[in-house]
Amino acid sequence: xxxxxxxTADIHLDSPLRSLALRNADLxxxxxxxxxxxxxxxxxxxLAEAVDALVIAGDLYDGDQTSMKTxxxxxxxxxxxxxxxxxVFIVRGNHDALSKITQELILPDSVKIFGSRAxxxxxxxGALDISLHGLSFSRPHAPESLLPKFRAPSPDTAHIGIMHTxxxxxxxxxxxxxxxxxxxxxxxxxxxxxxxxxxRAHHPGDRHVIMPGMPQGRDINEAGPxxxxxxxxxxxxxxxxxxxxxxxxxxxxxxxxxSGQQSWREVxxxxxxxxxxxxxxxAAPHLVLRLKLAGETPLSWRMRRDRDLLLTEIEQRLxxxxxxxIEKIELATTxxxxxxxxxxxxxxxELGDLxxxxxxxxxxxxxxxxxxxxxxxxxxPPEARRFAGDxxxxxEAFIDQVLSEGSEDVVARLRQSEAGAD
Numbered sequence: 001x002x003x004x005x006x007x008t009a010d011i012h013l014d015s016p017l018r019s020l021a022l023r024n025a026d027l028x029x030x031x032x033x034x035x036x037x038x039x040x041x042x043x044x045x046x047l048a049e050a051v052d053a054l055v056i057a058g059d060l061y062d063g064d065q066t067s068m069k070t071x072x073x074x075x076x077x078x079x080x081x082x083x084x085x086x087x088v089f090i091v092r093g094n095h096d097a098l099s100k101i102t103q104e105l106i107l108p109d110s111v112k113i114f115g116s117r118a119x120x121x122x123x124x125x126g127a128l129d130i131s132l133h134g135l136s137f138s139r140p141h142a143p144e145s146l147l148p149k150f151r152a153p154s155p156d157t158a159h160i161g162i163m164h165t166x167x168x169x170x171x172x173x174x175x176x177x178x179x180x181x182x183x184x185x186x187x188x189x190x191x192x193x194x195x196x197x198x199x200r201a202h203h204p205g206d207r208h209v210i211m212p213g214m215p216q217g218r219d220i221n222e223a224g225p226x227x228x229x230x231x232x233x234x235x236x237x238x239x240x241x242x243x244x245x246x247x248x249x250x251x252x253x254x255x256x257x258x259s260g261q262q263s264w265r266e267v268x269x270x271x272x273x274x275x276x277x278x279x280x281x282x283a284a285p286h287l288v289l290r291l292k293l294a295g296e297t298p299l300s301w302r303m304r305r306d307r308d309l310l311l312t313e314i315e316q317r318l319x320x321x322x323x324x325x326i327e328k329i330e331l332a333t334t335x336x337x338x339x340x341x342x343x344x345x346x347x348x349x350e351l352g353d354l355x356x357x358x359x360x361x362x363x364x365x366x367x368x369x370x371x372x373x374x375x376x377x378x379x380x381p382p383e384a385r386r387f388a389g390d391x392x393x394x395x396e397a398f399i400d401q402v403l404s405e406g407s408e409d410v411v412a413r414l415r416q417s418e419a420g421a422d
Contacts, residue, residue: 001126003158006046007229008246009057009195010093010214011039014070027325030249030286031218035062036073037248038216042228043077045244046086049230052125054081055132057195057212058093058164075107082108089121090114092136093164093195094176114162118149122157128235133189134162142177147187158233159189164196167211184209191231191239198222200243208239215246220290220327223251225283250284251327258333259295267299267310272317279321286323292330300333307331332401370399 013035046054060074078088088111107113112121114134123130133150146163153159161184165177176196184192185205192209200213208231215226226247232240256274261267271291279287291314293303303310311329318324373395377388389395 001128002235003053003123003125003128003130003233004049004051005053005055005160005231006042006049006051006244007055007057007193007210007212007231008042008215009164009193009212010059010198011035011042011056011216012059012062012214012218013039013074014067015062015218024325024327027288027327030325031288034216034248034286035218038226038246039074039077041246041248042215043080045228045230045246046081047084050084051086051230052123053087053089053132055160055162055193056088056090057162057193058091058136059195060090060093078107078111082110086110087123088112089132089134089162090136091134091162091164091195094137094142118146118151120151126235128233128237129157130160130233131157132160132162137164137177144177145179145183146177147179147183150187153188158191158237160191160193160233161187161189162193165194166196167194181205181209190233190237193229200227202241208241210241216248217251220251220253220288223253225250245283247284249286249288249325250282251288251290252278252282253290253292254278255292255294257295258293258297258299261295261297261299264299264302267297267303268313268317271314275314275318275324276321279324286325288325288327290328290330291326292332294332296334296336298336300331300335303333304331366399366403369402373399373402 014032015035042054061070081088088107090111090113092113112134114136116136118133118135121132121134123132131154135146135149137146142164146165150161150163163177163179165179166175168178168180181203185207187207189207192207194209194211197211198214198217199211201211203209203211210229212229213226214222215228217223217226225245227243228246230242230244232242234240254274256271258267258270261270271293275289275291278289307329311326315326318326373388388398
């Protein structure tokens with residue numbers, strides 16, 4: 001009789017979405033509730049597949065939460081599994097260690113939360129013994145590997161290790177219980193159910209080492225479809241892994257080249273066509289887009305001037321697609337080359353060309369902007385600081401983007417002033 005379970009991690013229930021809610025309250029509410037809906041989808045999957053267990057490899061919660069509504073919601077969903085005789089195995093991650101709910105929530109007897117010492121739970125399924133090994137960390141920091149604390153595997157038993165770990169490190173994630181893939185492979189467990197890194201990864205090797213990623217993205221930096229693993233361990237200990245979609249709202253970046261577009265209608269038509277193609281290829285119920293418009297077009301200055309109108313018109317077109325949201329529009333378009341324009345022909349365009357070719361390259365301009373961005377970034381709460389990149393290279397790329405787009409915005413505003421004067 002095979003042993004089947006669903007493996008997930010990093011649900012981050014009721015994670016705050018301050019920046020998104022400020023831009024669009026309705027979208028903020030949708031995504032704010034999406035982590036709950038993802039958990040409902042996971043429970044629904046467990047019930048539909050009649051699995052033996054649900055494994056949550058850390059960060060069920062999102063930090064220092066005190067909401068009893070969250071606690072009741074969790075208890076209700078895990079209660080559904082209890083009634084279906086589906087066991088739940090949970091290890092605490094770094095965010096769970098911060099959560100007060102972790103310590104106070106009373107859960108059904110079928111829910112096993114592993115403690116700060118490594119434990120092993122052995123189950124019998126037909127002729128197969130299944131041992132699940134888990135270890136939680138009581139503090140939000142785990143600078144050393146947890147692997148040596150796990151019990152060595154015994155023969156003739158299928159072994160599942162549950163660990164919250166950053167492995168060898170990942171951009172945008174704290175270093176947490178680091179360990180190498182080679183060490184996990186050599187340990188001898190049949191399946192490693194990992195958590196912590198939000199991007200899905202099925203690491204190659206003789207043993208299955210899987211980071212499922214989070215089941216629901218929360219912002220544009222967690223783009224793409226989000227899934228869980230449906231795992232089957234057969235009587236001969238062979239392992240089969242299926243990826244199942246869980247995200248309610250899928251974030252995506254979409255770049256649209258508007259080169260040569262001559263009219264406002266052509267721009268809107270091109271945007272509608274590009275978004276419709278992506279919507280058709282998206283399985284998640286909701287699609288949340290960040291549009292990046294690029295290319296050389298005479299409408300560049302007008303799009304910058306009338307960015308709000310551009311957003312309104314494309315949103316109206318997308319109503320027919322249903323459940324498609326624009327999170328933000330980034331403008332990286334440029335006006336046609338002004339090199340052939342005589343200096344006296346259009347002083348505004350001449351100024352724009354001067355800024356693009358000379359002013360933004362000056363060291364003093366760049367350093368002033370770098371300091372301004374750092375001051376803004378450092379004054380924000382931790383979850384909002386990623387707008388300027390996750391590392392030094394990302395930060396410098398952001399500065400390049402601001403300098404480039406800034407010159408275009410200045411030209412657009414001056415052109416607007418000219419139009420008003422007429």
